[in-house]
Amino acid sequence: MKDEIIIAGFGGQGVLSMGKILAYAALENDQEVTWMPSYGPEQRGGTANVTVILSDEPISSPVLSEYDTAVILNQQSLDKFESRVKPGGVLIYDPYDIHHAPTRTDIDVVAVPAMEATIAMGQAKAYNMILLGALLAKRPDVPVEAVVRGLKKALPERHHHLIPVNEQAIRKGMELVG
Amino acid sequence: MTREEIIQNGTKVYSRPRLLNKNNMHYCPGCSHGVVHKLVAEIIDEMGLEHDAIGIAPVGCAVFAYNYIDIDWAEAAHGRAPALATAISRLRPDKVVFTYQGDGDLAAIGSAETIHACTRGENIVIIMINNGIYGMTGGQMSPCTLEGAKTATTPYGRRHDLNGFPLKVADVVSLLDGTCYVTRQAVHTPGAVRKAKAALKKAFKNAQEKKGTSFVEIVSTCNSGWKMSPEKSNKWMEENMFAHYPLGDLKDTTK
Amino acid sequence: MKAEVKLMKGNEAIARAAIRYGADGYFGYPITPQSEVLETLEAEMPWETTGMVVLQAESEVASINMVYGGAAAGKAVMTSSSSPGVSLMQEGISYLAASELPALIVNVMRGGPGLGTIQPSQADYFQATKGGGHGDYHIIVLAPSTVQEMADFVALGFDLAFKYRTPAMIMADGVVGQMMEKVVLPEQRPRRTNEQIARECPWALTGKPDSRKPNIITSLELDSAIMEKNNERFQETYRRIQENEVRYEERFTDDAEYLIVAFGSVARICLKAIEDARKKGIKVGLIRPITLWPFPYKEIARVAEHTKGILCVELNAGQMVEDVRLAVGDKVPVRHFGRMGGIVPAPQEVLDALEHDFHINSL
Numbered sequence: 169m170k171d172e173i174i175i176a177g178f179g180g181q182g183v184l185s186m187g188k189i190l191a192y193a194a195l196e197n198d199q200e201v202t203w204m205p206s207y208g209p210e211q212r213g214g215t216a217n218v219t220v221i222l223s224d225e226p227i228s229s230p231v232l233s234e235y236d237t238a239v240i241l242n243q244q245s246l247d248k249f250e251s252r253v254k255p256g257g258v259l260i261y262d263p264y265d266i267h268h269a270p271t272r273t274d275i276d277v278v279a280v281p282a283m284e285a286t287i288a289m290g291q292a293k294a295y296n297m298i299l300l301g302a303l304l305a306k307r308p309d310v311p312v313e314a315v316v317r318g319l320k321k322a323l324p325e326r327h328h329h330l331i332p333v334n335e336q337a338i339r340k341g342m343e344l345v346g
Numbered sequence: 347m348t349r350e351e352i353i354q355n356g357t358k359v360y361s362r363p364r365l366l367n368k369n370n371m372h373y374c375p376g377c378s379h380g381v382v383h384k385l386v387a388e389i390i391d392e393m394g395l396e397h398d399a400i401g402i403a404p405v406g407c408a409v410f411a412y413n414y415i416d417i418d419w420a421e422a423a424h425g426r427a428p429a430l431a432t433a434i435s436r437l438r439p440d441k442v443v444f445t446y447q448g449d450g451d452l453a454a455i456g457s458a459e460t461i462h463a464c465t466r467g468e469n470i471v472i473i474m475i476n477n478g479i480y481g482m483t484g485g486q487m488s489p490c491t492l493e494g495a496k497t498a499t500t501p502y503g504r505r506h507d508l509n510g511f512p513l514k515v516a517d518v519v520s521l522l523d524g525t526c527y528v529t530r531q532a533v534h535t536p537g538a539v540r541k542a543k544a545a546l547k548k549a550f551k552n553a554q555e556k557k558g559t560s561f562v563e564i565v566s567t568c569n570s571g572w573k574m575s576p577e578k579s580n581k582w583m584e585e586n587m588f589a590h591y592p593l594g595d596l597k598d599t600t601k
Numbered sequence: 602m603k604a605e606v607k608l609m610k611g612n613e614a615i616a617r618a619a620i621r622y623g624a625d626g627y628f629g630y631p632i633t634p635q636s637e638v639l640e641t642l643e644a645e646m647p648w649e650t651t652g653m654v655v656l657q658a659e660s661e662v663a664s665i666n667m668v669y670g671g672a673a674a675g676k677a678v679m680t681s682s683s684s685p686g687v688s689l690m691q692e693g694i695s696y697l698a699a700s701e702l703p704a705l706i707v708n709v710m711r712g713g714p715g716l717g718t719i720q721p722s723q724a725d726y727f728q729a730t731k732g733g734g735h736g737d738y739h740i741i742v743l744a745p746s747t748v749q750e751m752a753d754f755v756a757l758g759f760d761l762a763f764k765y766r767t768p769a770m771i772m773a774d775g776v777v778g779q780m781m782e783k784v785v786l787p788e789q790r791p792r793r794t795n796e797q798i799a800r801e802c803p804w805a806l807t808g809k810p811d812s813r814k815p816n817i818i819t820s821l822e823l824d825s826a827i828m829e830k831n832n833e834r835f836q837e838t839y840r841r842i843q844e845n846e847v848r849y850e851e852r853f854t855d856d857a858e859y860l861i862v863a864f865g866s867v868a869r870i871c872l873k874a875i876e877d878a879r880k881k882g883i884k885v886g887l888i889r890p891i892t893l894w895p896f897p898y899k900e901i902a903r904v905a906e907h908t909k910g911i912l913c914v915e916l917n918a919g920q921m922v923e924d925v926r927l928a929v930g931d932k933v934p935v936r937h938f939g940r941m942g943g944i945v946p947a948p949q950e951v952l953d954a955l956e957h958d959f960h961i962n963s964l
Contacts, residue, residue: 192608200783201608201781201782201783203608227869228872230780230870231866231948233949234949396809397808399808400806400808402670416814418817419806419815419816419818421818421820421821426669429664429669432663432670433626433666433671436626437626437671437676440795459662462658462663
């Protein structure tokens, strides 16, 4: 198993921490993992992104040309990364504020109304966890239980009271994908 | 009479300090360094610190201080003695660490290291020989050169509009919370030497007792750089240097 | 503390590995992208556990001179910084080399010249491997490509530094500093006692006992005849290091028709490019110098013999490529592919460069 994932959006949307929780979950699940924050030629235009690679084998490059899975949180990132999803891969995006929807037909395009769900939940911080839930539903690389354990490691202790809300958001995201 | 006949029991009132070795000093005749070296050697011996004192030599005339006093020494890059002393003192709190620097080394290129060692209150002694000139490199202006003084780089005299004002380092470090003892001394008369020795001893005691940074400035002459005889240098120092750098304690929180 | 597996950034790994090595002191000044080293150490408060001294200095100049002082006392001391800060330290590194003092310096490189960028770079290769400061000297330069190596090279760097009485440098790039990976931290080693230091480092400033003459740590020697002798001694040390301490990693070289030479994180990007190339039928191998100084000249020359071309990939305008050319002479064409200013190439770019430079028409 190997999953090369890009998570991209604006700074402040929780892109890096979503990747971090996924990385900790992989650690809990005894997988190899790299977490590489927004470095590389794609880092232009005020976006933040993180490459997370989960694998059963040792990982070579932490920087990639193309991805198995993309989680896209804004239009700029969609424009940048849609073409770089491998054929047969998965593109998860939030249609909120997206003006030009993805057009590829050789990949699995999944629209997740995460912003709407966040507003309905009344939990602004749940946004990235809803998308993480969607990712876990489409790409069950790590079990949800490992993600919850990962949350405990990724979050500083003073934020541990937020873990139930985060877990709820992850389950919401999984539901949205169905 | 032979030497041995002259020196009878109880008649010897003065001798070379035990830790001051017999290497010929490279200092110019009349220079204050020799006297201060002697005082440091005496104090280390009298306080029983032979095995515990670690000295940091500067770049400048005292660069070879390590050749004369028989203890462990490190020779620092220009101005960085307080940085070395900081590390050694923190890594070996069982030792007594001192720097021995000139005003060019300490107050110009080493001003940052001096101020920060003092404001951190490192348990060290900083000794600054202030002769208002770069002696080693041939008599250029230092931060402490007096206004009007002629040097190799102020051939017509230091002018504050061109070169700034002479820096009163002791006054500056006395304002810092980390210093426990700041004093300005001289070694041009036997009385001054006695006072300077008491001041240096107090500084070493403070370091030993972890009371903070002690800063001892010795207002000194540089007859070569000043281009005066040793005697005239002393007179010039009394008349001019002491006016700008008055002697005495500037701060003592240990009382 | 037992050995344990954790997920962490390369910078954090350096800090935690330093504590576990039993390092005596860290002196540093904040600069992106390596501030996590000092931050982690301050958060871990090792002075409460191992007794390690951690101090935020007033500048990189003060940091390296604190390292000089600590090293003079025979202590295992280190600093870390990034390119502009390491430039400021060069005088001190020259003094350390000249005084034959062991110390560990970490450079998490960022793009330059000048204030440059905070993004990753490998543009300090010349500075680190060809001297850096004034005078004839070398330091041992280790180039980690994983977070695990960031941790491992702390112990290796210190051990080599003490073995040869020379400064050692971990030269990482911002990628390895900032990325998170799994890392196995070693078991806690005890710090050396003052008695051990007095025994193992008879040159160190410990306060002069009656049993020996004063120890003087100095780089100054005005007698040219003695200074030349000192230099000859330094050069002899460098020869011994070159003979014994070359480290490198070799991958897929057995049947390689083309060779990529790259260090640090770039070597991993190249490894991915090589995997992709081999899927296309292009036989490419990799040599990753682990010690940038001493450089694996012979090892590269050996592998180069049966290749048609060498591509040197770096995050700079072409620095290590000069050493690769020295290694192979004109026997094999050597090309350089580099990105600058903080840009990190993707594996596809490396493969494109290889195919373009050597006119490879893939199957």
